[in-house]
Amino acid sequence: MTRDSTELTEAQLAALVDRFYDKIQVHPTLGPVFNAAVHDWPEHKALLTSFWSSVALGTRSYRGNPMAKHRGHNIHAGHFDEWLALWRETADEVLDAEHAALVHEYAERIGRSLRYGLGLNDGGRSLGLPIVGG
Numbered sequence: 300m301t302r303d304s305t306e307l308t309e310a311q312l313a314a315l316v317d318r319f320y321d322k323i324q325v326h327p328t329l330g331p332v333f334n335a336a337v338h339d340w341p342e343h344k345a346l347l348t349s350f351w352s353s354v355a356l357g358t359r360s361y362r363g364n365p366m367a368k369h370r371g372h373n374i375h376a377g378h379f380d381e382w383l384a385l386w387r388e389t390a391d392e393v394l395d396a397e398h399a400a401l402v403h404e405y406a407e408r409i410g411r412s413l414r415y416g417l418g419l420n421d422g423g424r425s426l427g428l429p430i431v432g433g
Protein backbone atom coordinates (compact mmCIF):
# COMPACT_ATOMS: atom_id res chain seq x y z
CA MET A 300 0.00 0.00 0.00
CA THR A 301 1.39 3.37 -0.89
CA ARG A 302 0.79 6.12 1.56
CA ASP A 303 2.25 9.62 1.35
CA SER A 304 4.88 9.87 4.05
CA THR A 305 4.27 13.56 4.72
CA GLU A 306 1.38 14.53 6.97
CA LEU A 307 -0.85 17.47 6.27
CA THR A 308 -0.06 20.15 8.88
CA GLU A 309 -1.85 23.10 10.42
CA ALA A 310 0.90 25.35 9.02
CA GLN A 311 0.07 24.18 5.48
CA LEU A 312 -3.63 24.79 6.08
CA ALA A 313 -2.81 28.28 7.43
CA ALA A 314 -0.81 28.99 4.24
CA LEU A 315 -3.71 27.77 2.12
CA VAL A 316 -6.26 29.87 4.02
CA ASP A 317 -3.99 32.93 3.89
CA ARG A 318 -3.59 32.76 0.12
CA PHE A 319 -7.19 31.82 -0.53
CA TYR A 320 -8.64 34.82 1.35
CA ASP A 321 -6.09 37.17 -0.23
CA LYS A 322 -7.51 36.08 -3.59
CA ILE A 323 -11.10 36.28 -2.30
CA GLN A 324 -10.66 39.93 -1.30
CA VAL A 325 -9.84 40.97 -4.88
CA HIS A 326 -12.16 38.51 -6.64
CA PRO A 327 -14.70 40.34 -8.84
CA THR A 328 -17.84 38.61 -7.52
CA LEU A 329 -16.80 36.94 -4.24
CA GLY A 330 -14.81 39.97 -3.02
CA PRO A 331 -17.79 42.30 -2.54
CA VAL A 332 -19.72 39.70 -0.47
CA PHE A 333 -16.75 39.03 1.82
CA ASN A 334 -15.54 42.61 2.05
CA ALA A 335 -19.01 43.67 3.20
CA ALA A 336 -19.00 41.03 5.97
CA VAL A 337 -15.40 40.65 7.11
CA HIS A 338 -13.70 43.59 8.76
CA ASP A 339 -10.78 41.87 10.48
CA TRP A 340 -9.04 39.65 7.92
CA PRO A 341 -6.30 38.30 10.23
CA GLU A 342 -9.03 37.22 12.66
CA HIS A 343 -11.11 35.66 9.85
CA LYS A 344 -8.07 33.77 8.55
CA ALA A 345 -7.28 32.49 12.06
CA LEU A 346 -10.90 31.32 12.45
CA LEU A 347 -10.87 29.58 9.06
CA THR A 348 -7.53 27.93 9.83
CA SER A 349 -9.07 26.51 12.98
CA PHE A 350 -12.12 25.42 10.95
CA TRP A 351 -9.96 23.60 8.39
CA SER A 352 -7.72 22.01 10.97
CA SER A 353 -10.84 20.72 12.73
CA VAL A 354 -12.18 19.34 9.43
CA ALA A 355 -8.97 17.88 8.01
CA LEU A 356 -6.89 17.15 11.10
CA GLY A 357 -9.60 16.54 13.70
CA THR A 358 -8.22 19.19 16.08
CA ARG A 359 -11.70 20.25 17.25
CA SER A 360 -10.45 23.79 17.77
CA TYR A 361 -13.27 25.40 15.77
CA ARG A 362 -16.49 26.22 17.57
CA GLY A 363 -19.13 27.80 15.42
CA ASN A 364 -22.12 27.47 13.17
CA PRO A 365 -21.11 27.89 9.53
CA MET A 366 -24.68 27.45 8.27
CA ALA A 367 -26.00 30.31 10.40
CA LYS A 368 -23.04 32.48 9.42
CA HIS A 369 -23.88 32.19 5.73
CA ARG A 370 -27.43 33.43 6.15
CA GLY A 371 -28.29 37.07 5.59
CA HIS A 372 -25.55 37.72 3.02
CA ASN A 373 -26.16 38.22 -0.66
CA ILE A 374 -24.98 34.70 -1.57
CA HIS A 375 -26.12 33.02 -4.82
CA ALA A 376 -25.63 29.48 -6.12
CA GLY A 377 -23.02 30.72 -8.62
CA HIS A 378 -20.86 32.01 -5.77
CA PHE A 379 -20.39 28.42 -4.63
CA ASP A 380 -18.99 27.36 -8.02
CA GLU A 381 -16.63 30.32 -8.00
CA TRP A 382 -15.61 29.72 -4.38
CA LEU A 383 -14.88 26.05 -5.09
CA ALA A 384 -12.93 26.84 -8.29
CA LEU A 385 -10.76 29.33 -6.38
CA TRP A 386 -10.30 26.88 -3.51
CA ARG A 387 -9.18 24.14 -5.92
CA GLU A 388 -6.79 26.46 -7.70
CA THR A 389 -5.24 27.64 -4.42
CA ALA A 390 -5.03 24.16 -2.89
CA ASP A 391 -3.23 22.97 -6.03
CA GLU A 392 -0.70 25.77 -5.62
CA VAL A 393 -0.07 25.28 -1.92
CA LEU A 394 -0.43 21.53 -1.25
CA ASP A 395 0.85 18.34 -2.81
CA ALA A 396 -1.60 16.50 -5.06
CA GLU A 397 -2.82 14.06 -2.42
CA HIS A 398 -3.60 16.70 0.19
CA ALA A 399 -5.05 19.06 -2.42
CA ALA A 400 -7.45 16.29 -3.48
CA LEU A 401 -8.42 15.79 0.16
CA VAL A 402 -9.32 19.43 0.76
CA HIS A 403 -11.13 19.66 -2.60
CA GLU A 404 -13.31 16.78 -1.49
CA TYR A 405 -14.06 18.26 1.95
CA ALA A 406 -14.92 21.66 0.46
CA GLU A 407 -17.21 20.13 -2.11
CA ARG A 408 -19.07 18.16 0.53
CA ILE A 409 -19.39 21.11 2.92
CA GLY A 410 -20.32 23.38 0.01
CA ARG A 411 -23.11 21.00 -1.00
CA SER A 412 -24.62 20.97 2.45
CA LEU A 413 -24.29 24.76 2.88
CA ARG A 414 -25.88 25.33 -0.51
CA TYR A 415 -28.66 22.91 0.35
CA GLY A 416 -29.18 24.49 3.79
CA LEU A 417 -29.37 27.94 2.24
CA GLY A 418 -31.97 26.72 -0.24
CA LEU A 419 -29.65 27.34 -3.19
CA ASN A 420 -29.70 23.83 -4.65
CA ASP A 421 -31.24 23.40 -8.03
CA GLY A 422 -33.79 20.63 -7.64
CA GLY A 423 -32.97 16.96 -8.19
CA ARG A 424 -29.80 17.71 -10.12
CA SER A 425 -27.85 18.54 -6.98
CA LEU A 426 -28.63 15.07 -5.62
CA GLY A 427 -27.16 13.53 -8.73
CA LEU A 428 -30.46 11.71 -9.22
CA PRO A 429 -32.52 11.53 -12.41
CA ILE A 430 -35.55 13.11 -10.77
CA VAL A 431 -37.18 16.48 -11.23
CA GLY A 432 -37.08 18.70 -8.14
CA GLY A 433 -40.19 20.39 -6.71
Ligand code: HEM
Nearest residue numbers: 329332333336350363364365368372374378379382409410
Ligand atom coordinates in the same frame (compact mmCIF):
# COMPACT_ATOMS: atom_id res chain seq x y z
C1 HEM B 1 -18.12 26.07 -0.32
C2 HEM B 1 -17.55 25.99 0.81
C3 HEM B 1 -17.51 27.02 1.92
C4 HEM B 1 -16.99 26.76 3.14
C5 HEM B 1 -16.33 25.45 3.59
C6 HEM B 1 -17.16 27.95 3.93
C7 HEM B 1 -16.78 28.07 5.26
C8 HEM B 1 -16.93 29.17 6.05
C9 HEM B 1 -16.68 29.23 7.47
C10 HEM B 1 -16.21 28.07 8.33
C11 HEM B 1 -16.94 30.50 7.89
C12 HEM B 1 -16.81 31.05 9.31
C13 HEM B 1 -18.08 30.83 10.11
C14 HEM B 1 -17.94 31.37 11.53
O1 HEM B 1 -17.85 32.62 11.68
O2 HEM B 1 -17.89 30.57 12.47
C15 HEM B 1 -17.37 31.25 6.72
C16 HEM B 1 -17.72 32.57 6.73
C17 HEM B 1 -18.16 33.26 5.64
N1 HEM B 1 -18.40 32.75 4.38
FE1 HEM B 1 -18.11 30.84 3.78
N2 HEM B 1 -17.77 28.93 3.19
C18 HEM B 1 -18.01 28.40 1.95
C19 HEM B 1 -18.61 29.07 0.91
C20 HEM B 1 -18.94 30.40 0.88
C21 HEM B 1 -19.48 31.12 -0.26
C22 HEM B 1 -19.80 30.51 -1.63
C23 HEM B 1 -19.67 32.40 0.13
C24 HEM B 1 -20.25 33.51 -0.73
C25 HEM B 1 -19.58 34.39 -1.35
C26 HEM B 1 -19.22 32.52 1.50
C27 HEM B 1 -19.22 33.68 2.25
C28 HEM B 1 -18.85 33.78 3.58
C29 HEM B 1 -18.88 35.01 4.34
C30 HEM B 1 -19.30 36.37 3.80
C31 HEM B 1 -18.45 34.70 5.64
C32 HEM B 1 -18.34 35.66 6.82
C33 HEM B 1 -19.64 35.63 7.58
C34 HEM B 1 -19.64 36.59 8.75
O3 HEM B 1 -18.65 36.64 9.49
O4 HEM B 1 -20.65 37.28 8.92
N3 HEM B 1 -18.80 31.28 1.93
N4 HEM B 1 -17.37 30.43 5.62
